[in-house]
Every structure is written in C-alpha cells, then in structure tokens.
Amino acid sequence: MNTSTTLPAPAPDTVADEERGSIELRRVRKTYGDVTAVDDLDLSVSPGEFVTLLGPSGSGKTTTMMMVAGFEELTSGTVLIDGKPVDRLPPKDRNLGVVFQSYALFPHMTAAENVEFPLRMRGIRSGERRKRAEEALARVGLAGLGDRRPRQMSGGQQQRVALARALVFNPAALLLDEPMAALDKRLREQMQDEVKTLQRALGISVVFVTHDQDEAMSMSDRIVVMRDGRVVQEGAPEDVYAHPLTDWVANFLGDTNLLPCTVLERRGGVAVVDLGAWGVGRVLDRGAEGDAYAVSIRPEHLRFVDADRSENRATGRLLSSTGLGATVRHRLNVGGKDVVLRELSTGTRGGCPTDSEVSVGWSQDEAQLLVLES
Ligand SMILES: Nc1ncnc2c1ncn2[C@@H]1O[C@H](COP(=O)(O)OP(=O)(O)O)[C@@H](O)[C@H]1O
Ligand SMILES: [Mg+2]
CATH class of the missing domain: 3.40.50.300 (P-loop containing nucleotide triphosphate hydrolases)
Known part of the structure; x- marks a missing residue:
C-alpha cells in the first residue's frame, strides 16, 4: 500500500x-x-x-x-x-x-x-x-x-x-x-x-x-x-595568534614587537619590506590591506643570530636580561627601537653583558605583515 x-x-x-x-x-x-x-x-x-x-x-x-x-x-x-x-x-x-x-x-x-x-x-x-x-x-x-x-x-x-x-x-x-x-x-x-x-x-x-x-x-x-x-x-x-591582520589584534592577543615598514613588494604570500634601521627583510603576507603597515614579531620569534647573517637581521644593544624561570626576557634597542626577545632559559645567550652589541634576526614565516590602525 x-x-x-x-x-x-x-x-x-x-x-x-x-x-x-x-x-x-x-x-x-x-x-x-x-x-x-x-x-x-x-x-x-x-x-x-x-x-x-x-x-x-x-x-x-x-x-x-x-x-x-x-x-x-x-x-x-x-x-x-x-x-x-x-x-x-x-x-x-x-x-x-x-x-x-x-x-x-x-x-x-x-x-x-x-x-x-x-x-x-x-x-x-x-x-x-x-x-x-x-x-x-x-x-x-x-x-x-x-x-x-x-x-x-x-x-x-x-x-x-x-x-x-x-x-x-x-x-x-x-x-x-x-x-x-x-x-x-x-x-x-x-x-x-x-x-x-x-x-x-x-x-x-x-x-x-x-x-x-x-x-x-x-x-x-x-x-x-x-x-x-x-x-x-x-x-x-x-x-x-601567529597571523594577526592588524596591530590591534596582535597586541590584544599577546605581546609583540611592532616595526613600522614600507612595503616594497608583495608576492606569493611573502612581502619584501623596508624596516628603516632594521634594513630590508622578508615577512609573511596574509593579504592585510590598509593605509599604513608594520611587521609584527612575537618576542619568542625574535632570535639572537650571528653577525654575518645576510637576511632578516638587525644590530642593536642589549639593555637588560630578566630570568623568568623557564624563559629569559631580554630588552634590546635595535635601530632606535626598544624590542623584547624571549627565549628558553636553556638556550640562552645569557651571560652576554648588558650594553653589548647583539644581532637579532627573524624567520620569514614568523614575522607577519599587518595593518597599522593606531
Ligand atoms: N541595556 C543596555 N543599555 C544601554 N547600553 C548597553 C546595554 N547593554 C549593553 N550596552 C552597551 O553596549 C556595548 C556592548 O556591551 P556588552 O555587550 O555588555 O559588551 P561586553 O560583554 O563585550 O563587555 C557597551 O557599550 C555597553 O555599554
Ligand atoms: Mg560581557
């Protein structure tokens, strides 16, 4: 039926x-x-x-x-x-x-x-x-x-x-x-x-x-x-966290170093940027569009590097190093800008005296091009 x-x-x-x-x-x-x-x-x-x-x-x-x-x-x-x-x-x-x-x-x-x-x-x-x-x-x-x-x-x-x-x-x-x-x-x-x-x-x-x-x-x-x-x-x-599109999001979701920049080229998810005293470098580009740009590098993504590294490197001075147990927080002045670098206590260059010259660098995948709103 x-x-x-x-x-x-x-x-x-x-x-x-x-x-x-x-x-x-x-x-x-x-x-x-x-x-x-x-x-x-x-x-x-x-x-x-x-x-x-x-x-x-x-x-x-x-x-x-x-x-x-x-x-x-x-x-x-x-x-x-x-x-x-x-x-x-x-x-x-x-x-x-x-x-x-x-x-x-x-x-x-x-x-x-x-x-x-x-x-x-x-x-x-x-x-x-x-x-x-x-x-x-x-x-x-x-x-x-x-x-x-x-x-x-x-x-x-x-x-x-x-x-x-x-x-x-x-x-x-x-x-x-x-x-x-x-x-x-x-x-x-x-x-x-x-x-x-x-x-x-x-x-x-x-x-x-x-x-x-x-x-x-x-x-x-x-x-x-x-x-x-x-x-x-x-x-x-x-x-x-890794790819904030604006400085506001980067700051709201954790600590970061913001470096104002001029974009020279954008292609295939990578931007070539002029960071002034930090030189010209390469960073991740997730397509953020605005009137002014900066690069965000989280403190744990900024690293001490050898002075002869050719790309994504800048030179500055160590201002202070503070042990936080598992990590050490270093304050630096690089190209006139105060930044923070955080590393595991075990991998530290600690012992580097305050005011000594240091080189810092970043990896292209861990630095993010974003829009400066503020
Ligand atoms: N009953 C209400 N009368 C007038 N303004 C309100 C009322 N409820 C919320 N607002 C306003 O709406 C906005 C959002 O509030 P709310 O949703 O409570 O935010 P959050 O939960 O994110 O803190 C605020 O500016 C708040 O002052
Ligand atoms: Mg609420």
Missing part, C-alpha cells in the same frame, strides 16, 4: 542530526539609543564546535549572547539554531543551556532544586526531574551535594551547579558568558579543563565568552575577536 500521501508531515521541531547544535547569526544588530552594541554581526557555529568570542569590555560579547539566548531582542538580523530561525521563540524554547553572570543560581533553592528548575519549566514530572538532576550533578563532580544551598558552596562548586543546570535538559548547545571570571586562577584553570572534557564527552557545541586571551587560546576550536560590536578577525587560536 502506498502511504506517502497519508503520512503526517514531519513535526516542525524535527532537527536533522547534522544540524543539531548549529548556531548562525546573520547580520545581527543591536542598538541602544545611539550606541551600537552589536554591528551587523555574522557568525556561524558548527555542531560540536567550541567557539570563543574574545574582546575587551564593551565590545558586544554579552549583548550577542543575550540575543542568541533570547533575553534581548534584535534590532535587525536573524538568529538560527539547528538551522531554523528562532527570533520569535522565548528562551526556554531555544534549547540552549546558558551560564551567564546575570543568570545566577536561585539562593533560596538547593543545588538539586536549581538544577531541576529548567526541567520543571519544561513540565517534566518530579521523579524524572530528581533522577536527571542527580545525574547532571554527578557529571560535574557534585554527586551527593544536591541538598546544599548556594551559600553553603564554594564559588567553584556554585559554577558547577550552574553548569549542571545548563546541561540537565540535554540542550543543543551551551552559551557560557565569562563563567569563570569570579574564580581564582587555579580554580579557573581546573574548570577550563573540566568544561573542555565535558564538551568533548557530550559532543555539544559551545559559544564561550571571555576577555582573557589565555583562556580563549587554551579552550577554543575557533576564536572570534570582537571590537566595537564587530568581528575583526577569526580563526583557529594558533592561526590568529
């Missing part, structure tokens, strides 16, 4: 597996009066991907997350979750787990009651709720602590409860807005590892917000660098 004409249409909330957990923002904009908090942002997160929005305070990270979660309306644009527009859906129907600073635990409820809350909102009966809350608490390492109230728990434990509450209804994706900002350094690093482990085990997509570059570098599949409500660069952490 041919039933094709009588089969019910697929339920509207059916989600293709390959789209579950995908998030897409299309030209999303948010203005408050004459402040543009988010400026026509495009962003897409693949299922299972860990994407971090990294930017200074006020760059629009929280506003972006609030719009994805459904706590703020969009001025224009659209958000899709699992491939479908959600602009008309209230937060609880978006199937997203959220840990936001503005969405703290309920102080009058126990940990278990907090974790059960999203299930209660979804009309799940109490026996099932309790069982799932216990499982979620166990998953974040809090088995047996369900009866405690938030004030009877440490900051780290409270963050774990918030994470359990975000995960308990098996959401398509997690939105985490500076979830570790209130924790001290050691606890923060421990939580970073735990969140990564949990994310891998569950295969869940995560949009994570931080202004801490180390946190972004260590946790993300992809970093989206934001400034003034816009994406200024995105890519794998190593890629953005």
Whole structure:
C-alpha cells in the first residue's frame, strides 16, 4: 500500500542530526539609543564546535549572547539554531543551556532544586526531574551535594551547579558568558579543563565568552575577536595568534614587537619590506590591506643570530636580561627601537653583558605583515 500521501508531515521541531547544535547569526544588530552594541554581526557555529568570542569590555560579547539566548531582542538580523530561525521563540524554547553572570543560581533553592528548575519549566514530572538532576550533578563532580544551598558552596562548586543546570535538559548547545571570571586562577584553570572534557564527552557545541586571551587560546576550536560590536578577525587560536591582520589584534592577543615598514613588494604570500634601521627583510603576507603597515614579531620569534647573517637581521644593544624561570626576557634597542626577545632559559645567550652589541634576526614565516590602525 502506498502511504506517502497519508503520512503526517514531519513535526516542525524535527532537527536533522547534522544540524543539531548549529548556531548562525546573520547580520545581527543591536542598538541602544545611539550606541551600537552589536554591528551587523555574522557568525556561524558548527555542531560540536567550541567557539570563543574574545574582546575587551564593551565590545558586544554579552549583548550577542543575550540575543542568541533570547533575553534581548534584535534590532535587525536573524538568529538560527539547528538551522531554523528562532527570533520569535522565548528562551526556554531555544534549547540552549546558558551560564551567564546575570543568570545566577536561585539562593533560596538547593543545588538539586536549581538544577531541576529548567526541567520543571519544561513540565517534566518530579521523579524524572530528581533522577536527571542527580545525574547532571554527578557529571560535574557534585554527586551527593544536591541538598546544599548556594551559600553553603564554594564559588567553584556554585559554577558547577550552574553548569549542571545548563546541561540537565540535554540542550543543543551551551552559551557560557565569562563563567569563570569570579574564580581564582587555579580554580579557573581546573574548570577550563573540566568544561573542555565535558564538551568533548557530550559532543555539544559551545559559544564561550571571555576577555582573557589565555583562556580563549587554551579552550577554543575557533576564536572570534570582537571590537566595537564587530568581528575583526577569526580563526583557529594558533592561526590568529601567529597571523594577526592588524596591530590591534596582535597586541590584544599577546605581546609583540611592532616595526613600522614600507612595503616594497608583495608576492606569493611573502612581502619584501623596508624596516628603516632594521634594513630590508622578508615577512609573511596574509593579504592585510590598509593605509599604513608594520611587521609584527612575537618576542619568542625574535632570535639572537650571528653577525654575518645576510637576511632578516638587525644590530642593536642589549639593555637588560630578566630570568623568568623557564624563559629569559631580554630588552634590546635595535635601530632606535626598544624590542623584547624571549627565549628558553636553556638556550640562552645569557651571560652576554648588558650594553653589548647583539644581532637579532627573524624567520620569514614568523614575522607577519599587518595593518597599522593606531
Ligand atoms: N541595556 C543596555 N543599555 C544601554 N547600553 C548597553 C546595554 N547593554 C549593553 N550596552 C552597551 O553596549 C556595548 C556592548 O556591551 P556588552 O555587550 O555588555 O559588551 P561586553 O560583554 O563585550 O563587555 C557597551 O557599550 C555597553 O555599554
Ligand atoms: Mg560581557
């Protein structure tokens, strides 16, 4: 019998597996009066991907997350979750787990009651709720602590409860807005590892917000660098770190030496640049276009070299050397410019007296042509 004409249409909330957990923002904009908090942002997160929005305070990270979660309306644009527009859906129907600073635990409820809350909102009966809350608490390492109230728990434990509450209804994706900002350094690093482990085990997509570059570098599949409500660069952490396209990104993501330059030639991903007192050299060219250029060389990529090296070399004076345990930081003045060279303590030319003449060099693949914005 041919039933094709009588089969019910697929339920509207059916989600293709390959789209579950995908998030897409299309030209999303948010203005408050004459402040543009988010400026026509495009962003897409693949299922299972860990994407971090990294930017200074006020760059629009929280506003972006609030719009994805459904706590703020969009001025224009659209958000899709699992491939479908959600602009008309209230937060609880978006199937997203959220840990936001503005969405703290309920102080009058126990940990278990907090974790059960999203299930209660979804009309799940109490026996099932309790069982799932216990499982979620166990998953974040809090088995047996369900009866405690938030004030009877440490900051780290409270963050774990918030994470359990975000995960308990098996959401398509997690939105985490500076979830570790209130924790001290050691606890923060421990939580970073735990969140990564949990994310891998569950295969869940995560949009994570931080202004801490180390946190972004260590946790993300992809970093989206934001400034003034816009994406200024995105890519794998190593890629953005190694190939910043502007001086602002280079400075925001680590320390660097910036050498203003004139571009003489650009071909095949390599630029020949005139660095003034640093001579003419070759550097990587990723196609950044602007009015003024500089070369960025990270301190760990600047090296002491022999004085007879012919290319990518400059001569200057050693100002100081400071041991930092595993590394040594040397300050130098080369061609009238103060720069920093960092090397492993084991490979050091330490012992080189202050004020002696030194030659420094760089490898063509580790110096990046970028646009000078400031
Ligand atoms: N409710 C609001 N009313 C007015 N301005 C706001 C509001 N929320 C955020 N802003 C402004 O929008 C910009 C982006 O803020 P936010 O998204 O909180 O940045 P971030 O999370 O990156 O620090 C800031 O200039 C901020 O002052
Ligand atoms: Mg914020």
